[in-house]
Amino acid sequence: MVHSLRARLLLWLLVPLAAFVVVTSGVSYDAARQTADLLQDHALLDSARTIIEDVGWVDGALNATIPPAALELFESPWQDHVFYKVLAGNGRLLGGAPDLPPPSASSAVQPVFYDSAYAGQPIRAVAYERLLYDSGRAERVTVIVGKTIASRQAMIDGLWRPQLLRQWLMLGLVVLLVPLGLTLELRPLMKLKDDVADREPAQLEPIRPDHLPSELRPIVDAINQCIARLKVHAAMQRQFIADAAHQLRTPLALLTTQTQFASQCDAHDPALFDALKGVRRTSQKMAELTNQLLLLAQAESMATSSRAQTRVDLTEVVASVLEEMVHAAERRDIDLGADLAECVPVAGNKGLLASLVANLIDNAIRYTQNGGRVTAICRCEEGEAMLQVVDNGPGIPAEARAHVFERFYRVAADTEGTGLGLAIVHQVARSHGGSVNVAAGAERVGLVATVRLPVLAG
Ligand SMILES: Nc1ncnc2c1ncn2[C@@H]1O[C@H](COP(=O)(O)OP(=O)(O)O)[C@@H](O)[C@H]1O
Ligand SMILES: [Mg+2]
Structure with a gap:
């Protein structure tokens, strides 16, 4: 796979253009050949006609005197050889080369143009027939004129070559100009690169x-x-x-x-x-x-x-944090309960998830009055892993709830704490693709902190 923009763009242009040039070259060669054939055949026929004009009756017999003008038509720089023969109806040779080959098949259409070979060279020839009358008599005369094909080939080349040259020139220009244009046009990109890199x-x-x-x-x-x-x-x-x-x-x-x-x-x-x-x-x-x-x-x-994550069972994490917190709850006479589903699998970092759970339960125990109640709930709900820590403490005033996830934010300054606990909870939940929110409990008593995380399938 080519990864240079220049090379790829060049390919996009060159391949179709080259195919186009090949096809149009073929077509224009064909057109040039047809034109050349038409002109050559026309000249052949002209000379055959001139020859037949001069076949006449002399003393009751057909006689052919070939005027040099008939063959002059072919004088060309390519030194083509011209051959002819004149035959009377009975096959009698009136003049010219006797072994000049006739058309291979007789045709109803006159004159007959055909390709053949004579004296070891390919030739193009015409056979032209006419009935000559003389006082009640009629005789058929056939004139065959053949010519080597050097001038025909030269004519084709002359017609075709300039077109071919123009098309190859166009291809060459594309090869030159596309990379040049791209180099110039990509300069802003290079400038942008320098701007960012420096x-x-x-x-x-x-x-x-x-x-x-x-x-x-x-x-x-x-x-x-x-x-x-x-x-x-x-x-x-x-x-x-x-x-x-x-x-x-x-x-x-x-x-x-x-x-x-x-x-x-x-x-x-x-x-x-x-x-x-x-x-x-x-x-x-x-x-x-x-x-x-x-x-x-x-x-x-x-x-x-x-995220370098592993499979973590959230229930297991909650259970082990609860175990660590039992003494703290007992000291404050808090009823620490749990409602945990069998297994709530999530993808994540076990240590960070443990600190998320610990901060929520620590807050609930810390801010709830002596003899209060704290419950941790963990289960799958609506295709999500849900963790809830519910207490029946003082809760957080509605206007403060929007700020508790900010770093160092504390509602009351008289208790011990860093103000980072809920910020950690928020960041851990976010980095695990989840969310956290706090709300007042049932009948506006206490606080319900809810964390939702994507549950790990399978
Ligand atoms: N369960 C809760 N009940 C009442 N207030 C809470 C509770 N959890 C958190 N808060 C309030 O939110 C504030 C921010 O909590 P947190 O970020 O954990 O910081 P810290 O506990 O260190 O003060 C706390 O200062 C506290 O006032
Ligand atoms: Mg805290």
Whole structure:
């Protein structure tokens, strides 16, 4: 398969054009041959007529005196040989070459033109008959004139060659001009390539489509759309790094204060113990924040990379997360229940899906009052894998629901948390081709978080 645009376009043009030239060459050769034959035959017949004019009766017998003019007609630069013979009705030779061959079959149509050979050379000949009368007598006289075919061939060539030459010239021009034209016309594409290739990573301005051929506009538009998306993405990344740094700065400052305070304490001071407990809490919080940040980055890179996914049973993931959460629920006297279908297969990353489930259940346990109820539901519904975490806690006010999936967004600042949990849930669901939404529970009590993922067939 040829992959050069130039070569392919050339092929598209050359193959049909060459076929056309071959066919028209054949046709024009035929036309040239017909014209040449017509002219030659006409000349042959003219000379046969001239010869027969001069056959007459002399003393009661037929006599032929061949005028030189009859043969002069053939004087040509090609040195054709002319032969003739004149026969009387009874086969008597009146003049000319006796062994000049007659037409192979007699024909009703007069005169008879035919191809033959004489003296080892191919000839074209005419046989022409006429009845000659003399005082009541009539005798048939046949004149045969033959001629070698050099001038006929020369005439065909003369008629045909210029046409052939013109057509081959046209083919040659196509071979020359198409690559040349393409090279010139592809220059904007090369310029576009340079424009894209020479860009700095941070140079995210759209490409200016001035002076571009209309065929290239869609490509430039597509590249510009891609650049616009990259720009938004880059801005989001910058914002994320700024937010993350900001979030990490607070516990780091706290850690500095706490360690400073501890270092000033006496070895047996009970406050030292409290200070160290504080240090541990703060570093735990930082570890959690870092973990969440890593998870978010991982979920995002999974969305952009080709999904290296395996078959994961969502039920199994939910069951194992519930097992880990049992103690946390018990501590808060929360009734942790489950309604799990046999097997809900999805394609994805097990670790990320586990963090999605864990964040939802952790939120439900964390924000529901002591003695509350949290239920995890997992089943296939309408051809989708559905995971629901239902609680009977305070829920999320309607105006805040639109924001809870944003990074670092928290409804109430007085509880512990990073504000990244639902952002992770959202990103993981998206990178698995699914969605998540939160709604108020039955009778406006509690929260229902619903995740839908494409179910894996088979
Ligand atoms: N089950 C829930 N009940 C009530 N409020 C919730 C629940 N889940 C999440 N929220 C609210 O949504 C906010 C964002 O949740 P999340 O992204 O997990 O961050 P975090 O839990 O670290 O605060 C929380 O601060 C909380 O106010
Ligand atoms: Mg949370």
